Amino acid sequence: MDFLNFLDFKVTDILDIILVAILLYYIYKLVRGSVAINIFIGIVIVWGFWKLTELLGMEMISSLVGAFMQVGLIALIIVFQQEIRKFLLMIGSTNFANKRNFIKHFKFLRQDGVTVSMDVDAIIAACKKMSSTKTGALIVLERNNSLDFIKSSGDKMFIEVNKPILESIFYKNSTLHDGAAIIENNHIVATRAILPVSNERNIPLRFGLRHRAAVGVTEKTDALALVVSEETGNISYIKNGRFTDFGSMDELTAIIKEDLID
Numbered sequence: 001m002d003f004l005n006f007l008d009f010k011v012t013d014i015l016d017i018i019l020v021a022i023l024l025y026y027i028y029k030l031v032r033g034s035v036a037i038n039i040f041i042g043i044v045i046v047w048g049f050w051k052l053t054e055l056l057g058m059e060m061i062s063s064l065v066g067a068f069m070q071v072g073l074i075a076l077i078i079v080f081q082q083e084i085r086k087f088l089l090m091i092g093s094t095n096f097a098n099k100r101n102f103i104k105h106f107k108f109l110r111q112d113g114v115t116v117s118m119d120v121d122a123i124i125a126a127c128k129k130m131s132s133t134k135t136g137a138l139i140v141l142e143r144n145n146s147l148d149f150i151k152s153s154g155d156k157m158f159i160e161v162n163k164p165i166l167e168s169i170f171y172k173n174s175t176l177h178d179g180a181a182i183i184e185n186n187h188i189v190a191t192r193a194i195l196p197v198s199n200e201r202n203i204p205l206r207f208g209l210r211h212r213a214a215v216g217v218t219e220k221t222d223a224l225a226l227v228v229s230e231e232t233g234n235i236s237y238i239k240n241g242r243f244t245d246f247g248s249m250d251e252l253t254a255i256i257k258e259d260l261i262d
Helices: 002-007 011-031 036-055 059-079 081-092 099-105 120-132 163-169 209-220 249-261
Strands: 137-141 155-160 180-184 187-193 224-228 235-239
Touching: 036 059, 120 137, 120 163, 120 224, 120 235, 120 249, 137 209, 163 187, 180 209, 209 224, 209 235, 224 249, 235 249
Parallel strands: 137 180
Antiparallel strands: 137 224, 155 187, 180 187, 224 235
16 A cells, blocks of 8 residues: 555665654754743644645645645744744854763763763852842853853953852952853853843843843853842842742752753
8 A cells, every 4th residue: 555655664764753853852942841832832733734644645635734834934933033043053052062062962862870060069059158148140051052152241261160259259349240150161261241131021020130131141042040139139040031940959959950961
């Protein structure tokens, strides 16, 4: 029967399936946890229905759905513009070529016992101390996307992460406390960095410029951001342009370590 010919797999067919699966995995990874995830699932369902009608030889409905998919491409680019930007940044990132970071992209290929090179405990300890004194701070943790365009806006340095250094950078009388501190691997590579500010209208008014900058950089890249409020001393954790809830400092530490490996 002709419609069973697809069961005759070749090596290229298997490779094709693997590549599509990887592409869908990355797209899902970029949109999960956002409203766009529902749109993504809807697209996958419509695409699957389209291919099924093609397979069954239902030409009229197949051509109708096919035309919808082609015309809808422009709309998808508009809807997923932030996600597309992140995807292209991930592909073009200089860190992507690094063997260690390249393997890290494939979560299902990771070996158990993978550790985080960044001293997250020291970072959280510094944030906790600054929170108690209501010292404003903005810390950006680099992951896979290169942040060179942000580092160049501040003062370059190369200091191993530790609690006293972070506290001294954001000390109120320090010349380095304005702007963001950028951490790559386990080193502070820039201070007083200027971040892109988010124009998102859903950010509560109680959050100031630091929080908007943290949302902005995590919208445009896959970086993680920690903010200590100068007014309340509250610590905020932002990922993918969204605030992440946590119950304790230990829980926050565990979340960040998992996100750095992810």
